[in-house]
Amino acid sequence: MDTKKSIHGEWSSRTTFILAATGSAVGLGNIWKFPYITGENGGGAFVIVYLLCVALVGIPVMMAETMFGRRGRENPVNTMHLLTKEANADEHWPYLGWMGVIAGVLILSYYSVVAGWACGYVLKAIDGSFFGVDAQGAKNLFTAFTASPLQLLFWHTGFMAATMLIVARGLSQGFEKSIRFLIPGLFLLLFLLVGYAMTTDSYFQGLHFMFNPDFSKLTGNSILVALGQAFFSLGIGMGAVMVYGAYLPKKVSITETITIIAIADTVVALLAGIAIFPIVLSNNLPLNSGPGLIFESLPIAFGNMFGGWLFGILFFVMLVFAALSSSIALIEPAVSWLVENKGMERSKACWCAGGVTWLLGFGSALSFNIGSDVTVFGKTFYDLLDYLTSNLMLPIGGFCIAIFAGWMMSQAHSEAELAMVKPLHYKAWRLLIRYIAPAAIFVVFLSVVGVV
Ligand code: TRP
Numbered sequence: 001m002d003t004k005k006s007i008h009g010e011w012s013s014r015t016t017f018i019l020a021a022t023g024s025a026v027g028l029g030n031i032w033k034f035p036y037i038t039g040e041n042g043g044g045a046f047v048i049v050y051l052l053c054v055a056l057v058g059i060p061v062m063m064a065e066t067m068f069g070r071r072g073r074e075n076p077v078n079t080m081h082l083l084t085k086e087a088n089a090d091e092h093w094p095y096l097g098w099m100g101v102i103a104g105v106l107i108l109s110y111y112s113v114v115a116g117w118a119c120g121y122v123l124k125a126i127d128g129s130f131f132g133v134d135a136q137g138a139k140n141l142f143t144a145f146t147a148s149p150l151q152l153l154f155w156h157t158g159f160m161a162a163t164m165l166i167v168a169r170g171l172s173q174g175f176e177k178s179i180r181f182l183i184p185g186l187f188l189l190l191f192l193l194v195g196y197a198m199t200t201d202s203y204f205q206g207l208h209f210m211f212n213p214d215f216s217k218l219t220g221n222s223i224l225v226a227l228g229q230a231f232f233s234l235g236i237g238m239g240a241v242m243v244y245g246a247y248l249p250k251k252v253s254i255t256e257t258i259t260i261i262a263i264a265d266t267v268v269a270l271l272a273g274i275a276i277f278p279i280v281l282s283n284n285l286p287l288n289s290g291p292g293l294i295f296e297s298l299p300i301a302f303g304n305m306f307g308g309w310l311f312g313i314l315f316f317v318m319l320v321f322a323a324l325s326s327s328i329a330l331i332e333p334a335v336s337w338l339v340e341n342k343g344m345e346r347s348k349a350c351w352c353a354g355g356v357t358w359l360l361g362f363g364s365a366l367s368f369n370i371g372s373d374v375t376v377f378g379k380t381f382y383d384l385l386d387y388l389t390s391n392l393m394l395p396i397g398g399f400c401i402a403i404f405a406g407w408m409m410s411q412a413h414s415e416a417e418l419a420m421v422k423p424l425h426y427k428a429w430r431l432l433i434r435y436i437a438p439a440a441i442f443v444v445f446l447s448v449v450g451v452v
Contacts (some may be wrong), residue, residue, distance in 0.1 A: 001288060002044065002432075004073045005073060005226065006074065006246045007095060007340070008068065008246075008339075009170070009247060010247050010249050011247050011248060012176075013291060014252045014257065016088055016176055016440065017240075017247075018257050018260060019176065019179045019180060020179065020244060020325070020329075020392050021235075021241065021257070021261045022257075022260075022265070023179045023182070023322070023325030023326065023329075024240060024325060024329035025185065025261055025265040026109060026264065026265055026268050026325075026326070026351060027111075027327075028115060028234055028322070028326065029233040029235075029326070030265060030268040030317070030322075030370075031190075031231070031269075031272045032291070032293075032294050032319075033229065033231065033232065033321070034050075034269040034272060035273050035276045035277070035293055035294060036289070036290055036291055036293040036294070037225055038050075038289045039277070039280070039293055040287075040290060041226070042214060042217030042218070042222070043209040043210055043213075043214070043287075044208075044212045044214060045209050045215045045217055045218045046212050046217070046218065046222055046398075047213075048108075049183060049208055049218065049223055050226040050427040051226045051228035051231075051266070053226050053229045056268055056436055057398065057438065058230040058231065058234045058236065058262060059234075059259065059262045059436055060262075060433045060437050061236055061237070061401050061402055061433070062234050062241060062406075063193060063254055063255060063418060064402065064404075064405035064433055065236050065241040065242050066118065066241055066244070066245035066258055067245065067246065067343070067384055067418060068080070068083055068242050068244040068401070068404075068405070069241065069242035069244065069438035070245045070248045071413070071417060072242075072244065072246065072392045073246045073448070074246060074340055075096075075097070075239075075246075075333055075336040075340050075341070076096070076097035076100045076238075076239030076337070077098055077337055077341065078097070078099075078337075078340060080093050080095075080096050080097040081097075081139045081411065083283055083408075084128075084408075086413070087273045087319075087409050087410065089404070089408040093255055093404060094344060096366050096397065096400045097242075099238070099396070100237075100238035100239030100240070101238075101333045101334045102240075103237075103336055103394065103397065104239065104240060104330045104331060104333050105330075105331070105356060105360070106351065106360070106388070107330055107332040108163075108327055108357045109358075109360035109361040109363070109364060109385065110161045110361065110382050110386060111323070111326070111327060111330065111349050112156050112327060112358075113152060113156045113361050113364045113365045113368075114291065114323075114377070115159045115320060116154075116157075116158065116159045116321060116325065116365075117152075117295060119149060119159055119316075119446075120152075120155045121295060121316045121387040122295075122313060122316040122317055122320060124141065124145075125299075125312035125313040125315075125316050126313055128309065129141060130299040130300075130302045130303035131309070132303055133299055133303035133304075134283070135285050135296075138296050138299045138300050138303070139242050139293075139301065141290075141294045142292050144294050145295075146292070146368040146369060147368075148369065149365065149370055150159045153369065156176065156206075156358070159273065159323070159327070160354055163324060163325060163328055163331060163354065164331075164351065164354035165349045167328050167332060167335055167346075168346060168350040169281050170346065172239070178201070178321065179325055181262070182318060185314070185318055186318045186322055187267065189311065189315050189318055190268065190271040190275060192311060192439060193279075193428045193448075194274050194275045194297070194299060197274065197275045197276075197277075199279045200279060200281075200282035201276075201313075202278045202279075202281035202282035203395055204276030205277075206276075206277035206281055207274065207277075207278075207279050207280075209277050209287065210270075210273050211214060217339055220444070220448045224391050224444050224445070224447070224448045225266070225390075226392055227395050227444050228328070228395055229390065231390070231395060231398055232390045233265055233266075233269060234261075234262060234265055235326065235329060236312060236398060237397035237398040238333070238394060239333040239397075239408070240329040240330060240332065240333060241329075243329075243332045244329065244332075244343075245335050245387075246331045246336075247312075252415065253419060254419075255418055255420050256417075268272075268350065269371075272294075276297055279301050281298045283300055285297055287392050289292060296433060298315070299312070302315070311393075331350075331354065331357065332354055334353040335350055335353050338353060347350075361387075363381040363382075364381055364382040368380075395444070396426035398439045398441060399437075399442070402433050402437040403438055405433050406430065407434075411430070412431075
């Protein structure tokens with residue numbers, strides 16, 4: 001297996017891989033989802049649990065997933081077939097690859113709807129809708145926007161089309177290059193927003209909310225949400241990283257690159273929180289307003305800060321790009337499976353996988369307006385998909401990856417793939433992947449079911 005290469009080619013360099021994988025990791029999960037679920041789950045204690053989940057479960061699993069991809073060099077289903085054979089493991093393991101392909105399509109179907117909101121907000125930023133807006137005005141803007149099925153479907157369609165155009169061409173030069181300025185640009189704008197947040201009278205109150213833990217607010221379910229968010233934000237547990245790993249040259253260090261990516265991802269999420277909570281608090285907006293949180297709070301900042309017109313446009317454009325570089329990772333497992341196993345041309349595979357995803361997205365788009373009354377277990381279509389994928393499929397995927405890497409794959413193979421400089425590092429990874437990560441995921445699940 002050592003000299004095998006993917007039929008889709010390889011990343012041109014270590015930097016390209018870091019950029020692409022950071023692009024996949026940094027997305028709506030960091031800027032939109034992390035603040036709103038932190039708000040819904042009580043703040044500080046949730047943030048600590050989240051950081052623990054990233055460090056103890058997320059990073060080791062992300063390394064394992066990348067390593068699988070680089071060893072197998074094919075789509076997640078085939079890669080798991082090859083590794084299962086090599087390890088002489090149970091023939092059911094390739095279902096893990098399947099679950100990933102499906103989870104990617106499900107996640108993208110609602111991810112694209114929210115990315116569509118960001119697209120719509122670019123236009124609003126341009127036409128000056130945020131100018132001088134107050135809390136009530138920003139809220140009305142968002143409510144009116146999401147109440148319109150046509151607008152949401154329009155932007156969802158546009159975003160899906162853009163995603164599929166990029167994926168159909170393979171990872172084009174243009175895209176790799178654009179990520180090079182996107183991620184630094186995003187950092188810059190986040191710093192700027194943090195700067196604005198500092199000028200509000202609720203800056204310290206915001207920090208207090210984020211970093212002062214009140215463990216009485218933690219429930220079993222919020223710990224599961226933290227775990228699910230760690231997987232979602234890093235983009236692991238479903239084979240997206242596996243596919244990116246499949247295009248990774250042999251000589252690049254998995255340990256180093258993955259650590260860099262995970263840290264960057266976490267910093268972006270924390271910065272987003274530090275910027276957003278003070279703005280929300282100083283305008284007396286509720287912290288637990290859910291998916292609309294950033295769309296109801298950031299326009300106030302842009303509408304009232306110096307240069308806000310320009311920064312508002314830049315911010316939402318960046319958000320769209322950050323979402324795009326994640327969405328291509330979400331659909332790539334399905335596309336590479338259609339190409340490699342069904343013999344489809346890449347472009348045809350894109351339209352098939354993209355078409356299914358696009359249709360599914362209607363359910364989520366409409367659950368914010370005309371379909372908001374249609375609920376299962378008290379959850380709308382959007383809520384249900386989000387819960388199913390983030391809180392169930394990804395952690396289960398991560399659990400299986402940990403078990404396979406720690407117990408099925410031979411130690412010689414994982415040691416060779418990870419090629420850690422210090423033996424102690426490998427020992428630590430092995431301890432985490434064999435015991436800590438699976439046990440943590442298992443206990444979290446038990447606590448939700450109510451056993452613990
Ligand atoms: N990590 C991305 C975000 O934070 C979303 C994403 C990309 C993802 N690839 C993934 C989520 C794979 C789950 C699984 O926005």
